[in-house]
Amino acid sequence: MNLGKLQQAAVLLFAQQGFAATGIRELGAAAGINSATLYHYVGSKEELLVSVMKDCLNEMIRSGSEALRKSSEPALQLAGLISSHVGFTGTNQLTSRVAEYEMRALSETNRPAMQGLRDEYESLFAQVLERGTRVGVFSTDDLTMARLAIMEMGTGVAHWFRPNGRLELHEVQQNFVNMAYRVLAADPTLLTGVDFMVAPRQLASEPDSLSAPETVP
């Protein structure tokens, strides 16, 4: 037993039922330990959620920043950033869903810090879009709305992507870069022959098998 295993059990249950609806006895049972033993690994139920969210957001920021460093051209930076975003979201579906949905479950003690990380991550997109617009590679009626729309559609990948499904993750990444380019009226030929793809890392908190409820299609 270790924190990672506990996080996995927590993420699975939090994603399925929500933080508030998940009891610590349930968490313990899923992790194979007694509910009291849980307090040897984490100080409280909320602290467990915080550890998951912190790991998630930090990795998103790290991966996104790494993507930005691969080029100085805004259009290519955006491609890398979206590739990172979609790749991470597809690889860590449940964890990123928990990090998105359960922000409201945090107490006033922890929320500002987590919201700060989220804001920091979103600012990566804002910066790239602003620079790209300034140098003229992007064109939109409203840059703020374009940013929100692009981020949101990437985040949505967590809701429907299935490994071993019709599409490989790298295809999804590529396609979302294309769609974002269209939204921004960016020149898609800028991408030819350039490797902007970022290989996503799987978090310790992400359950291996996606035993999520599956209404077989």
Next chain:
Amino acid sequence: MNLGKLQQAAVLLFAQQGFAATGIRELGAAAGINSATLYHYVGSKEELLVSVMKDCLNEMIRSGSEALRKSSEPALQLAGLISSHVGFTGTNQLTSRVAEYEMRALSETNRPAMQGLRDEYESLFAQVLERGTRVGVFSTDDLTMARLAIMEMGTGVAHWFRPNGRLELHEVQQNFVNMAYRVLAADPTLLTGVDFMVAPRQLASEPDSLSAPETVP
């Protein structure tokens, strides 16, 4: 006191803290009644959630279907459908957020019916996109992903739109239609001089004042 007022109080609390984290005493206090009185209006806490979700999804389907009937041209139908979707989401932010987030809170008794309504709504988009692609007004690498992306970015409006903010709702509707057209490589001149806009209705469950937590920007 009536069901609508109760729904409003419920939606506000469910949107802020989630269904599971909201107690019926809290619900009663917010509605100005005793927790026991609540059971004269609804059979259970879950039934209260179901009534909200049912009203919400039914109105989304009704409004979307109405938009489709205003034209037989897929590109214009899509414009109306997106306008309806964004308009509804912006007008009923909290209600649609609850309907989206709290699907998992439903018991096995109620979830299939609600999920069925959601599927029915999504099929409106699928049909229009499929027809538009068939007649050649839309062009995408992957139609399914485009549909998911377009729907998701519209749904995201519930997360950031603020009445009396920088943008009017009709501007947001227009802009999202434009962005969807770009994603689908549709000809924007098809829209000139055509009134595809759908006026959104406010649900009884939607709280009037958006007294949501506001970290003043």
Next chain:
DNA sequence: GGCCCACTGTCAATCGTTTGATTGGGAATT
């Protein structure tokens, strides 16, 4: 002998729900 890890058992608090009693005003009957 120490040091972890895991257990049992228990705590007050809160959960969703039900009960029983009380109100007030409109409908029905006299």
Next chain:
DNA sequence: AATTCCCAATCAAACGATTGACAGTGGGCC
């Protein structure tokens, strides 16, 4: 018009169950 009746609306109180949390205990392992 006066009286009786009814029923929706409301309440305080309490139900058993469950919650998050923790103190205390013991069994392995070094």
